[in-house]
Amino acid sequence: MTAGARGRVVRGSVLTFRADPAAVGPRRALRFYRQGAVVAGEEGRIVWRGPHARLPDVFKDFPIDDYGEALILPGLIDAHIHFPQHRMMAAPGRDLLDWLERFTFPEEKRYASASHARAAAPLFLDRLIQHGTTAALVFSSVHRVAVEALFTEAHHRRQAIISGKTMMDRNAPASLRDDPSIACKESEALIERWHGRDRLRYAITVRFAITSSEAQLQNAGALAARYPDCLVHSHLSESAEEIDRIRRQFPWAKHYTDVYDRFGLVGPRSVFAHGIHLGESECRLLARKKAVIVHCPTSNTFLGSGLFDIGHIAHPQRPVRLGIATDIGGGTSYSMLQTMGEAYKVAMLRGRNLSAFDLFHLATRGNAKSLGLGDEIGSLESGYWADMVVLDPCATPVLKARHALSRSLEDRLFALSILGDDRAVRATYIAGRRVWDAKGSSPESSSAADVGADVGRQNRKA
Known part of the structure; x- marks a missing residue:
């Protein structure tokens, strides 16, 4: 067995979180090694992390990827993003509901085609991967073939x-509506096929209450009870117009x-x-039941939906669990990194x-814990992926100039x-394999090389 087969050392300034800095303070929450290293084992999990000077002898003949003073962090996690909307950013709409009708639903119709979904x-x-995101909670379309295509490709990459x-x-075009009974059966079949298969998980997904009948909501609740380790994924309280529709459709509801x-x-x-x-x-209800609210700042401002109030949501007397996400394609x-910057501004x-x-x-x-994956990803701990x-931090001239002032x-x-974007992503690793390298070095696997080539081709076309 070669050293490359046994594992790999990734060297740089290593940063990981062991707790929430807002709760315990940064000194206790994080671990930082200015000249550090992370060792990925042959199974794709971390087997050691610490100062490079203390690298155990058993790992010293492993191949090394040395990034100097660049920062090595856990892969970024997107807690809410739409697969069928991946190419429709910057589609204008008067508001959320207008945007859905004019742009989103027509684009999602395309995913009835298995070949279209497989290509997308x-x-x-x-x-x-190009943006440093290694795991995500992904909204798909109403079509089973779209979910199959996404899971198949993610499984090939060993991506979470x-x-x-x-x-x-x-309340959607006929071609995007399903039958409650059939939707339940298809969801159950997908759960049985994909949930827990390697690094894949299933989310029981209701678009939002406006587009589901009470019969369908009841079926979704029954699925959640039958498969309690699956997530439930939906939208909630995004716009004033949406809330008005909810009041009219469900007059019996408190809110x-x-x-x-x-349900x-x-x-x-x-x-x-x-x-x-x-x-x-x-x-109070969300806090008592320990549900998660995901902040989507670029989407909320782009669609004019409102300004998220983190102080209200995370009030210490009844804190609601939080996540953060791009919400492509409402997100911009x-x-x-840009999503974090917009969250800061909001x-x-x-x-x-x-x-x-x-x-x-x-x-x-934080996002790893919100998605129920806090013991697998989100930190650079031994045993984690x-x-x-x-x-x-010097990826662009602007960042480099700003970095000179950092203390x-x-x-x-x-x-x-605030200033970073995909240009700041030097490399991305999934399960120990380098699947993206911004400077063009050969990724470790042939499939990863194909990924890098595909991204490069798309950039040139753009």
């Missing part, structure tokens, strides 16, 4: 992807969150995107100041979160 899946996952067939049986709760869809495995306009009673960037407008440590924790360990991103680790991270 590698391009979508390439985009994530959570997804599911969207359930939607009213929007109550609609989901009545057994609110619990510790529930992940709801947006949550901009939640009332106090809704926040695949970059979790928080400032709401009178809150988020530190760089808060932001990077949220996009790594060796999913990593290498960030270059601390937080300075470097803050600059990356």
Whole structure:
């Protein structure tokens, strides 16, 4: 067996979180090694992490990827992104509902074609890798073939992807509506085929309550009860117009969150995107049931949906669990760095100041815990998957000039979160394999080389 088969040493400035810095303070929350190393074993998991000077002898003949003073962090995690919308960023709409009708639904119709979905899946996952995102909770379309295509491609890459067939049986074009009974059967078949297969997980997916009948919501709740280790994924309280529609469609409900709760869809495995306009009673319910709200800042501002109030959602007397996401294609960037920067700005407008440590924790360990993967990814701990991103704090002339003023680790991270984008991603690793290298070095595997080539071809076409 060769050294390359046994594993690989990735060297640089290593940063990982062991706790939430907002809860225990940065000193206790993070581990940082200015001249550090992470060792990925042959199974794709981390077998050692620490100062490079203390690298155990058993690993010293492993091949080394040396990134100098670049930052090595856990791979970034996107807690809410849409596969069928991957090419429709910057589609204008008067508001959320207008945007759905005019742009989103016509694009999603294409995913009835298995060949279209199979062609789109590698391009979508390439985009994530290029931006340093190694895991994601992904909204698919109503079509079973689209989910199959996404899972098949992610399985080939050993990428941690959570997804599911969207359930939607009213208030949408006929070609995007399904039958509640058939949707339930197809979802169950997909769960049996894909959930827990290597690194893949299933999410029972309701578009949002507006596009589901009570019969379909009841079926989704029954699935969640039957498969309690699956996530529940949906949208909640994104826009004022949406909430007005909910009041008219479900006049018996106390509020929007109550609609989901009545059908057994609110619990510790529930992940709801947006949550901009939640009332106090809704926040108390979500906190009591330990559900997650995912902040999607670039989408919320682009569509004019509102400004997320993290102080309200995470109030210490009844904190709701939080995630952060790009929400492509309502969102305007695949970059979790840009997403962090926009979250910072929105928080400032709401009178809150988020530190760089808060932001990077949220996009790594925080999102991993929100998605039920906190013991597998999100930290550079022994036994965790060796999913990593290498960030270059001098990647652009602007970053390089700003880096000259940095006096601390937080300075470097803050600059990356405000000024960084995909150009700051020096390399991306999934399960110990380098699948993206911005400087053109040959990735470790032939499949990874194909990924890099595909991304390069798409960039040239753009």
